[in-house]
Amino acid sequence: MTELINLVTVSLILVGIGVYGLIVKRNAIRMIFAIEIIANAANLNLIAFSRYLGDIQGQVFALFAIAIAAAEVAVGLAIIIIAYRLYKDIDVTQYKFLRG
Amino acid sequence: MADAGFIGLSILTIGSAIFALESREIIYGAIALAISMLGIAGFFILLDSPFVAMFQIAVYVGAVAVLVIFIVMLVRTEALFSAEEDKGRRIAGLIFSLLMMVGVGVLLFSSLFSSAEFSPVMDKIVNKIGNEMLTYYSPVFILLALTLAGAIIGALSLARREDSDQRPETSTTSPQYEKLYLDTKNEEQEQV
Numbered sequence A: 001m002t003e004l005i006n007l008v009t010v011s012l013i014l015v016g017i018g019v020y021g022l023i024v025k026r027n028a029i030r031m032i033f034a035i036e037i038i039a040n041a042a043n044l045n046l047i048a049f050s051r052y053l054g055d056i057q058g059q060v061f062a063l064f065a066i067a068i069a070a071a072e073v074a075v076g077l078a079i080i081i082i083a084y085r086l087y088k089d090i091d092v093t094q095y096k097f098l099r100g
Numbered sequence B: 001m002a003d004a005g006f007i008g009l010s011i012l013t014i015g016s017a018i019f020a021l022e023s024r025e026i027i028y029g030a031i032a033l034a035i036s037m038l039g040i041a042g043f044f045i046l047l048d049s050p051f052v053a054m055f056q057i058a059v060y061v062g063a064v065a066v067l068v069i070f071i072v073m074l075v076r077t078e079a080l081f082s083a084e085e086d087k088g089r090r091i092a093g094l095i096f097s098l099l100m101m102v103g104v105g106v107l108l109f110s111s112l113f114s115s116a117e118f119s120p121v122m123d124k125i126v127n128k129i130g131n132e133m134l135t136y137y138s139p140v141f142i143l144l145a146l147t148l149a150g151a152i153i154g155a156l157s158l159a160r161r162e163d164s165d166q167r168p169e170t171s172t173t174s175p176q177y178e179k180l181y182l183d184t185k186n187e188e189q190e191q192v
Helices: A004-024 A028-053 A057-087 B004-022 B026-046 B050-074 B087-109 B125-134 B138-159 B175-191
Strands: none
Touching (some): A004 B087, A028 B004, A028 B050, A057 B050, A057 B125, B004 B026
């Protein structure tokens, strides 16, 4: 029988991988990959705790989170397309207009 | 104790997540990301929530992965390979994420969750989800639909070419493509 702590550990490792990708990578598409990995780890946690508590609300939250993540990917990729058209590059350090 | 299916799924998910970030060709990375999402859907099935698993497969593997692969094909130039990260940054990122994992892991394993047992399996999961979504969470549901529509329309209008309605003679494409375009246009006229 799979236990709660195993699933939370897998989720923690996935978050670690995603944070590593966000820090190290300069390629914009890879940064979107890293964000997706973190969002999936959060969904896994939601479902695991929903199963642990025997409550359906975790699954409803996970459904909403998946839909929002899909919308975020669509907008993020559109922004990458525009930035690529402007700079002919997807290296985020080259995006000078987007600097804060 | 974890069983074999769980260990296999963990290795698949984590390994393909690492490969998605570290592969040389970014298109293999996109496919590895889709495999990682499939592994997460497998975890959902292990946790007796098949509806969320189907939703995950439909949205992530069906929509997001295809979108990412299309974008990678659109931007497929030398620009994809020029983004080379420096060594110090890589080591710093590795140390930071390892520290984070060890810190949160120590907290987790010393907490009550380390010996937590699952509650018994729920029945009629899809009925319950539908009930919750259309009664208590119905405002969230409507807002979510509006958000999705807004995001899709926003993405479409962002990515639309500004000069798409200009004449091809004044377009900024390279000469060979323009010649190709004119050739095909002539052929079409001949066919007519």
